[in-house]
Amino acid sequence: xxxxxxxxxxxxxxxxxxxxxGKAFPxxxxxxxxxxxxxxxxAVPNVVILPLGAKxxxxxxxxxxxxxxxxxxxxxxxxxxxxxxxxxxxNASEQRAWLTMSLDASGKVVxxxxxxPYAALHVAVNDAGNIWTLGVDYDAKGxxxxxxxxxxxxxxxxxxxTALPRSSFATSLEPATxxxxxTGRNLLRAHGPNMAAFMAQTHEWIEVSPAGRVISRVKxxxxxxxxxxxxVRWWLR
Amino acid sequence: MTDDGGVFLQLAxxxxxxxxxxxxxxxTVDAPEEILLGASGNDLLLYNSLAPTQVxxxxxx
Numbered sequence: 001x002x003x004x005x006x007x008x009x010x011x012x013x014x015x016x017x018x019x020x021x022g023k024a025f026p027x028x029x030x031x032x033x034x035x036x037x038x039x040x041x042x043a044v045p046n047v048v049i050l051p052l053g054a055k056x057x058x059x060x061x062x063x064x065x066x067x068x069x070x071x072x073x074x075x076x077x078x079x080x081x082x083x084x085x086x087x088x089x090x091n092a093s094e095q096r097a098w099l100t101m102s103l104d105a106s107g108k109v110v111x112x113x114x115x116x117p118y119a120a121l122h123v124a125v126n127d128a129g130n131i132w133t134l135g136v137d138y139d140a141k142g143x144x145x146x147x148x149x150x151x152x153x154x155x156x157x158x159x160x161x162t163a164l165p166r167s168s169f170a171t172s173l174e175p176a177t178x179x180x181x182x183t184g185r186n187l188l189r190a191h192g193p194n195m196a197a198f199m200a201q202t203h204e205w206i207e208v209s210p211a212g213r214v215i216s217r218v219k220x221x222x223x224x225x226x227x228x229x230x231x232v233r234w235w236l237r
Numbered sequence: 238m239t240d241d242g243g244v245f246l247q248l249a250x251x252x253x254x255x256x257x258x259x260x261x262x263x264x265t266v267d268a269p270e271e272i273l274l275g276a277s278g279n280d281l282l283l284y285n286s287l288a289p290t291q292v293x294x295x296x297x298x
Contacts, residue, residue, distance in 0.1 A: 008283075008293040019289045028275030028282060033292075052277070052292075191238055198246075205258060218261035220246070223254050 012052050028052075029189070030079045036072040046072050049107060051081055060107035064089045064099060074122045074188075081105040084131050086120040100131060102155060113157025118149065122188040124195055128210065129155055132195040134165075134188040150188075150197055150208060161212030165199050239279045247273040 018035065019026050027034045035057075037046040045059035063070055067089040077083040083103045090096050098119040101112040120133035131153045140149075152161035184200040194215065196207040207216035238244050244256040246263060253273060254263035271283035274292055281295045 007295045009296060010294045011291045012294070014284075014290045014292060016290050019284065019286075026274060028277075028292075031277065033274070189238065191244075192242075196238075196244075205256065205261065207258065216258055218258060220256060220261050220263055222246075222248065222263055223252060223265045 015050070015055075015057060018048065018050060018057060027075065030077050030081075032077045032081055032083075033057075034075045034077055034083065036075050036085065039069065039071050041069055046070060047075060047083075047085060047103070047107065049075075049077065049081065049083060049103075058105075058107040060103055060109070062087055062101055062109065064097065064112070066091045068092050073120070076123045076125045076190075078125050078129075084123050084125050086123045086133060086135070088119065098135075100133070100153065100157070102131075111155065113153070115151075115153075115157075118151065120151070122186060122197075124188045124190050126190040126193065126195070126210075128193075130160060131155065132188060132190075132208075134186055134197050148186075148199070150195070150206070152195075152212065161208070163206070163208055163212065163214055165197060165204060165206050239276045239281070241279050243276075243279075245273060245276070245281065 024035055024038060031052050033050040033052065035048040040046045043061050043063035045061050047060040047062055048057045050057035062072060062085055069090040071088040073086045073088065075083055075085045082105055085101045085103065087099050087101060088096055089099055098115045099112050100115060100120055101109050104110050117139040118135055118137045120135040122134040124132045133151050135149060137149050148165055150163040150165065151159060154160055186200050187198045189196055191207060193210050194207050196205065198205055203220040203222060205216065205218045205220055206214060209215050244258060245253055246256055247253050251270060252268050253266045255266050256263045269283060271285045271293065274282045274284055276282065282292050283295055284292045
């Protein structure tokens with residue numbers, strides 16, 4: 001018997017082929033389902049936004065000029081269905097640009113900014129408009145300094161806030177599930193007016209106020225009979 | 238996360254637990270066969286990979 005078997009009270013249809021085996025796992029927030037391709041080699045649609053109840057999804061192609069490969073790491077949507085994606089674009093000389101790209105409700109890219117040497121791997125946006133990210137500072141990583149960073153940007157790319165998760169300190173990170181390890185993914189979500197990150201490697205929850213103050217740090221005690229030691233998904237609205 | 242402040246984690250194997258953000262305790266809520274997609278209001282949204290053309294709304298109690 002499943003939770004859904006007992007308590008489901010309505011169902012919403014998805015377009016055929018939107019989710020399923022071989023597809024990236026969807027993210028749902030603010031009444032939309034968000035999908036993205038992890039890796040594309042041409043300017044094909046690599047982002048899909050489906051407002052719940054809509055008959056057809058919105059597709060977008062995130063493909064900066066001179067790119068030969070684009071990876072979409074994460075995607076987040078606001079209540080007005082505008083969205084922000086964090087990406088990596090590589091050119092023919094194998095130069096990398098870590099780009100944060102804003103989309104309007106039709107899926108059109110309306111602005112972008114580069115964050116090198118910081119790679120934003122996860123993103124969350126709230127109605128206030130600023131962009132929160134969780135990622136890696138590769139300059140700091142090269143110097144074996146703290147490198148897992150929570151960073152807030154304005155919509156035009158100014159750094160507003162930086163915070164370090166506790167797990168940045170002297171932690172040997174395990175490989176994630178998609179690298180052959182058991183560790184789940186780090187995640188970043190809006191939690192009311194706050195931003196909250198889950199650091200899968202250390203089971204750490206960190207929550208930051210809109211002013212950038214860390215208001216919560218806690219070690220998550222997972223159920224002892226879990227199939228694996230780490231969550232593979234952690235969901236906020 | 239639901240509007241009433243609940244934070245839910247789904248573990249590999251589908252176990253679902255609810256996080257106490259003050260203590261870090263995450264007590265098992267259920268072991269659904271479905272995959273947790275997100276929340277809307279205080280309802281959880283789940284889908285089954287065997288029926289990927291619909292999402293089911295579940296009252297969180």
